[in-house]
Amino acid sequence: MPYLEVVPGRGLRSSVDRFWRLESTASRAQRVLPDGCVDILVDLRTGRGRVVGAMTKPRVTPGAAASYLSVRFKPGAASRFLGVPLHELTDQIIALRDLGRFDELERARSVDELSRALLRRAEERSPRIEHAVRLLSAGHTTAAVAGSLGWSRQHLRRVFEAHVGLSPRQFACVARMQHTLISLQGSDQPLADVAAALGYADQSHLARELRLLVGVTATEVRADAGSILPIHSLYGPAGQGRMKAITANLIVDSIEQCLPFYEQKLGFERVTEVPEGDTLGFVILKRGGTQVMLQSVASVARDVPPMAKASRATLYIDVDNLEVIKKQLADWPRAIPDRTTFYGAHEVIVQDPAGNFVFFAQH
DSSP: EEEEEEOOGGGGTTTEEEEEEEEEEOOOOOOEEOOOOOOEEEETTTTTEEEOOSSSHHHHHOOOOOOEEEEEOOTTTHHHHOOOGGGGGGEEEEEEGGGSOOHHHOOOOHHHHHHHHHHHHOOOOOHHHHHHHHHHTTTTOHHHHHHHHHHHHHHHHHHHHHSSSOOOHHHHHHHHHHHHHHHHHHHOOOHHHHHHHHHHHHHHHHHHHHHHHTOOOOHHHHHHHEEOOOOOOOOOOOHHHHOEEEEEEEEOOOOOHHHIIIIIOOEEEEEEEEETTTEEEEEEEEEEEEEEEEEHHHHHHHHHHHHHHHEEEEEEEEEEEEHHHHTTTTTSBBBSSOOOOTTOOOEEEEEEETOEEEEEEOO
């Protein structure tokens, strides 16, 4: 299990983007980019935790042996759990113990234990900050966001920095850069067209922001997308409606019974899992460039009820622009209404003429 992502339970979905676990004897250096998020990492070898504050510039992490259990908070959410103004942590990696008593978090050795520890620490959510994050992510100006909240721009800046760790302008730049990376990696559009579509003054403006926030050129982004991490799920792709990957989703009575076959016999590795009560409801397994999804009957019955009786396998198609697909399928009946899932995917679900369920998703 070199790397595994786990979707948070319902009690934490408004605040936590994902949990992840890394077990590695060695890894290559990775370029980590600003995304507006704050992470807590628990080193499972030492039992010590660290907080990675919101970033305003890229960081290259050296390849080394690692054993981490981590939680990545959505922008603006970490302050609910840490109890400190997040602008004090910006561009820093700080020992968790330096911020107070976090013994229960540092003792956690599983996602369940870490989740329970976080739930016991959670303070009230900040709906106004969540509102500001959504608007800034969508390209609204700081003045427009402040006006929508009935605040002055100065007050918005003070409150936003305390909850997010970045100023509204810094966060807006980070969000736009995430959109830019997705556009660059998902198409071969000329740089000038990408700049115009995303609101940069010109191509040179985009290039300067790219160098500042990513540390590489547009050509390097397109040539080596695998080292540009992370692209946060908060920022939806802007593409041409091209299909990027098709994955079989197998509907099974028990995921736990199937895992030995795929993991031990076939050599797949679990990269994502979603609990369904006390069992697994959904997992993604990968081996090289091959991917398969398993979903329990119980999960399907709750998630897409018509599919529970009609299908034991579905197709899941990842696309770069769901709006294009919607236009293509405008006159095709939906299996269920178009939706946005709790983990941020926008989905259109249809049945082909033979009755097979086909999911189109934009992450």
